[in-house]
Amino acid sequence: MRIVLAPMEGLADVHLRRLITAQGGFDWVVSEFLRVVDRLYPRSVFYKLCPELLQQGRTESGVPVRVQLLGSDPEAMAANAVRAVELGSYGVDINFGCPSRTVNRRQGGAVMLKEPESLYRVVRAVREAVPGDVVVSAKMRLGYADTSLMLDNASAVESAGATELTVHARTRLQGYAPPAHWEALGEIRRHLRIPLIANGDICSVADYHRCVEIAGTPDVMLGRGAVRWPFLAQQIRVNHADASQWARIIPLLQHFWTEINARHLHKDRVGRMKQWINYLRQSHPEAEALWRLVREEKSVAGLDALLAENMR
Ligand SMILES: Cc1cc2nc3c(=O)[nH]c(=O)nc-3n(C[C@H](O)[C@H](O)[C@H](O)COP(=O)(O)O)c2cc1C
Structure with missing residues (x-):
C-alpha cells in the first residue's frame, strides 16, 4: 500500500x-x-x-x-x-x-x-x-x-x-x-x-x-x-475509521493560522484561511457555521478575532 x-x-x-x-x-x-x-x-x-x-x-x-x-x-x-x-x-x-x-x-x-x-x-x-x-x-x-x-x-x-x-x-x-x-x-x-x-x-x-x-x-x-x-x-x-471530529480539526486550523501569519508567505492570508474552512465545511457542520461567520471578513485582525472567539 x-x-x-x-x-x-x-x-x-x-x-x-x-x-x-x-x-x-x-x-x-x-x-x-x-x-x-x-x-x-x-x-x-x-x-x-x-x-x-x-x-x-x-x-x-x-x-x-x-x-x-x-x-x-x-x-x-x-x-x-x-x-x-x-x-x-x-x-x-x-x-x-x-x-x-x-x-x-x-x-x-x-x-x-x-x-x-x-x-x-x-x-x-x-x-x-x-x-x-x-x-x-x-x-x-x-x-x-x-x-x-x-x-x-x-x-x-x-x-x-x-x-x-x-x-x-x-x-x-x-x-x-x-x-x-x-x-x-x-x-x-x-x-x-x-x-x-x-x-x-x-x-x-x-x-x-x-x-x-x-x-x-x-x-x-x-x-x-x-x-x-x-x-x-x-x-x-x-484500517480504522474514527468518526470525523471537529475537535480534532480545531488545533490544526489554529496552527495553520498562526503559521501563515508568522511566516508571512501569503499575500492573502485571510483568503487562504477561508479557503480551507470552505473545504472543511463540506464534511463538518461546525465548519459550515464558522464559514458563515468568516466569509465576509477581509482583515487579518478581524479574522483573528472571529477565530479566537469561535474555535474553542
Ligand atoms: C484546488 C486544486 C488544485 C489542483 N492542482 C493540481 C496540480 O497542481 N497538479 C495536479 O496534477 N493535479 C491537481 N489537482 C487535481 C488533484 O491532484 C486530484 O487529482 C483531484 O482533486 C482528484 O482527487 P481528490 O478527489 O482526491 O481530490 C488539483 C485539484 C484541486 C481541487
Missing part, C-alpha cells in the same frame, strides 16, 4: 503539506505544478514552489516531496527535471491532467491526452535526462473529452520509461464532478506493468476499500479528502 498526498495548486502549499503530512500515513507528496514553457527556471523558482527542497526535499515530518512539472516541450521539461532532482526532489512527476483553459491553450496538461505521442516524447526526454535510479512518474486523467485513448496514453507513459502512473478517474470534460470512474482504473491496471496509483474521490476508509476492489490497486493518491480530514491516510493505514 502506498498513499500519496495529491498536488493541489493554490491549496496544498508548503503549509498545508506540512500540516497534513504531520498527521501520518503518507509515503510521499507531490508539489503544486511548475509550468514549463521553453526555459530552465532559476533555482529560486523551485525553492519558492517547493521550500521543502531547502530541507533535503522533505516535509518537517520527513515525508519526501516530488516536484511536479507541467509542459509539452521535451527539452525544457528535461532540463527542469534535472534541476529539480539536483535540488533534492524525490523524483519528478509530470502533469498530464490539468484542466485549466490557459494551460491547455498552451498545449500543457490534459489537452496532451489527445495525442499519446506527446506524452511519450515528454516522459522519454525526462527519463533520459535524469539518473536511472530517479523516479519519473506521470499523472493523467482518463482522457480529454472521452476515454477512447486512455489505454494508449497509459501505454505511452509506460513505454517511455515512467516508473509509475497516477490516474485521476475522470476526463478533462468531467472536471471534478462526481462520480470518479474507478472501474476505468481497473482496465488501466490490467493493461500496465508499472504500478498504478488510483486517484479521485477517496474521502474515507470505506472509499479506499471500494476503490481498491474496483481499481485493483492498493496504491492511492488522496486530495480533497485529506484536506477535509487530514487523518485520513493514517486511518486507511490502520
Whole structure:
C-alpha cells in the first residue's frame, strides 16, 4: 500500500503539506505544478514552489516531496527535471491532467491526452535526462473529452520509461464532478506493468476499500479528502475509521493560522484561511457555521478575532 498526498495548486502549499503530512500515513507528496514553457527556471523558482527542497526535499515530518512539472516541450521539461532532482526532489512527476483553459491553450496538461505521442516524447526526454535510479512518474486523467485513448496514453507513459502512473478517474470534460470512474482504473491496471496509483474521490476508509476492489490497486493518491480530514491516510493505514471530529480539526486550523501569519508567505492570508474552512465545511457542520461567520471578513485582525472567539 502506498498513499500519496495529491498536488493541489493554490491549496496544498508548503503549509498545508506540512500540516497534513504531520498527521501520518503518507509515503510521499507531490508539489503544486511548475509550468514549463521553453526555459530552465532559476533555482529560486523551485525553492519558492517547493521550500521543502531547502530541507533535503522533505516535509518537517520527513515525508519526501516530488516536484511536479507541467509542459509539452521535451527539452525544457528535461532540463527542469534535472534541476529539480539536483535540488533534492524525490523524483519528478509530470502533469498530464490539468484542466485549466490557459494551460491547455498552451498545449500543457490534459489537452496532451489527445495525442499519446506527446506524452511519450515528454516522459522519454525526462527519463533520459535524469539518473536511472530517479523516479519519473506521470499523472493523467482518463482522457480529454472521452476515454477512447486512455489505454494508449497509459501505454505511452509506460513505454517511455515512467516508473509509475497516477490516474485521476475522470476526463478533462468531467472536471471534478462526481462520480470518479474507478472501474476505468481497473482496465488501466490490467493493461500496465508499472504500478498504478488510483486517484479521485477517496474521502474515507470505506472509499479506499471500494476503490481498491474496483481499481485493483492498493496504491492511492488522496486530495480533497485529506484536506477535509487530514487523518485520513493514517486511518486507511490502520484500517480504522474514527468518526470525523471537529475537535480534532480545531488545533490544526489554529496552527495553520498562526503559521501563515508568522511566516508571512501569503499575500492573502485571510483568503487562504477561508479557503480551507470552505473545504472543511463540506464534511463538518461546525465548519459550515464558522464559514458563515468568516466569509465576509477581509482583515487579518478581524479574522483573528472571529477565530479566537469561535474555535474553542
Ligand atoms: C484546488 C486544486 C488544485 C489542483 N492542482 C493540481 C496540480 O497542481 N497538479 C495536479 O496534477 N493535479 C491537481 N489537482 C487535481 C488533484 O491532484 C486530484 O487529482 C483531484 O482533486 C482528484 O482527487 P481528490 O478527489 O482526491 O481530490 C488539483 C485539484 C484541486 C481541487
